[in-house]
Amino acid sequence: MAIFGGKESDVFETIEDHLAVVDETLAAFRELVKAYLNGDLERAEAFEREVDELETKADKLRRSIERMLYEGAFLPANRGDYVRLSELVDQVADAAESSAHTLILARPKVPAELKDEIMELVDSTIETYDLLKEAVKALNSDVDRAIELSKAVEDAEERADEVEYNVKKRAFESETITTYAKIIWNQVLTKIGDVADHAEDASDQVLLMAIKRRG
Numbered sequence: 001m002a003i004f005g006g007k008e009s010d011v012f013e014t015i016e017d018h019l020a021v022v023d024e025t026l027a028a029f030r031e032l033v034k035a036y037l038n039g040d041l042e043r044a045e046a047f048e049r050e051v052d053e054l055e056t057k058a059d060k061l062r063r064s065i066e067r068m069l070y071e072g073a074f075l076p077a078n079r080g081d082y083v084r085l086s087e088l089v090d091q092v093a094d095a096a097e098s099s100a101h102t103l104i105l106a107r108p109k110v111p112a113e114l115k116d117e118i119m120e121l122v123d124s125t126i127e128t129y130d131l132l133k134e135a136v137k138a139l140n141s142d143v144d145r146a147i148e149l150s151k152a153v154e155d156a157e158e159r160a161d162e163v164e165y166n167v168k169k170r171a172f173e174s175e176t177i178t179t180y181a182k183i184i185w186n187q188v189l190t191k192i193g194d195v196a197d198h199a200e201d202a203s204d205q206v207l208l209m210a211i212k213r214r215g
Helices: 007-037 041-070 076-106 112-138 143-173 179-214
Strands: none
Touching: 007 041, 007 076, 007 112, 041 076, 076 112, 076 179, 112 143, 112 179, 143 179
């Protein structure tokens, strides 16, 4: 059951649209990485363009949320919380776009022995965002559930951190990966990890907002 109505409901509807577009951005990014690891550069470049387009769409929705807030949705004391939340969610898409650009522009050699682990990292970060998405949605219906999901995001981010560390360790210890490729993959893997980091940052904001609302 929704807690708010009127202008606030319109804001939540746009927030859900924004969440969905960020979700699509991550899905396109996953396909980009998968194609690159499989040696299909043309397909990877096509998904890079899709990531760019979706990230731009997410930016526009974020600005729409901010405009609606400043036009009078929610009490003035609460508007900043929602502006901050939309910015933090948007940074998830930004991180995916940045990782995509680094990978496609630098084109490091694919470490065959690390393909599965790289995809595991991508999936771990997406799992973190999936939990965040549900936490944000719960803000308008069940603040206790929002708090529970926010804490689950933190756990998921820690798992993603562990995967990131392990794949980096294996990359740096490898004798078959060139120094250049190690440097670039370190950058790419860090940026993939940033997806989970930004999701956790956004979940901290959800937690704060939910606790304030619960009183």
